Amino acid sequence: MAGQGKDNMKYLGGYSQDLQDKARLLAERGQLAEVLRGRYPAGHLIRTDKALYDYVVDLKNLYIRNGAPINKVAFDSKIQVMAHALGLHTTISRVQGMKLKAKREIRIATIFREAPEQFLKMIAVHELAHLKEKEHDKAFYNLCERMEPNYHQYEFDLRLYLTHLDQPGCGALWGAGPR
Template identity: 60%
Template sequence: MSSLIYLQGYPESVLQQVQQLIDKRQLARVLQQRYPDGHTINSDKALYDFTQDIRQRYLRNAQPLSKVLYDSKIRVMKHALGLHTAISRVQGGKMKAKAEIRVATLFRQAPEPFLRMIVVHELAHLREKDHNKAFYQLCCHMEPNYHQFEFDTRLWLTQQHLEGREG
């Protein structure tokens, strides 16, 4: 099951179901039926606005974001789906902190719920640095379908891999 690299850690029964969809060449069809529409969040400005809307709704008191952008240097297999960085510098005797979110460019073509899941995940890191229970509770607070979207994003990445279109 070398095509299931994005699904490592899932139970064998789930992997077998996914492999059956792949063997029957139905994975793309299933995803297309579940998520028929793309999104129009194609520019860095649109991504910043999209992210800020979610941040304002759920994390008003969190650290402000200085940048949100698509990053073509993020390779999904080597890094992650997105990156959150916090940079602290001393300027004029004061500590200045900046928070940035970068999303793999591949997600310009993804369904909107997958992009939202990545943004929610990276925003949750503004409050919780580790992937612990509190982190995932915050993700689910911002996006109640977080876990389903994460799994379906992994299915979509698997399909992209099979088609040779991964980032």
């Protein structure tokens, strides 16, 4: 592990040194892909923005019934995952006549179009939780866990996947690209 900078574990910075060391060892041995494919053998089938919208709205209706409506959900190729964004939620307010109208959008990085459904759900749950909780605090993560009890495990594994993608010569595991 000497000679390996901490930068190759940039997605795991908030985790214990022990977990980072284990992930680093798996990466050095080229075993991250094997571990991830063992846990998540297949990608999801949600490929269009319409299917993604329906998926996210179904989750919202199941867990946040009285939350504000979502106007748009889309995969977004402009989201820079490598800059630590997996998805985005925005609210745009506009004056229409005498009323103030808010439009809410959720965008998910295109890289997750060909990922396991668990990763997509984790990101969707995260962005939906922002409809009720703005800050990443205890209430926010409690809501995430209520919507997806395995939220933290999926987030960790998603970060392992991003670490895998950062390795030279490694590509997508569940869709198009090198295997």
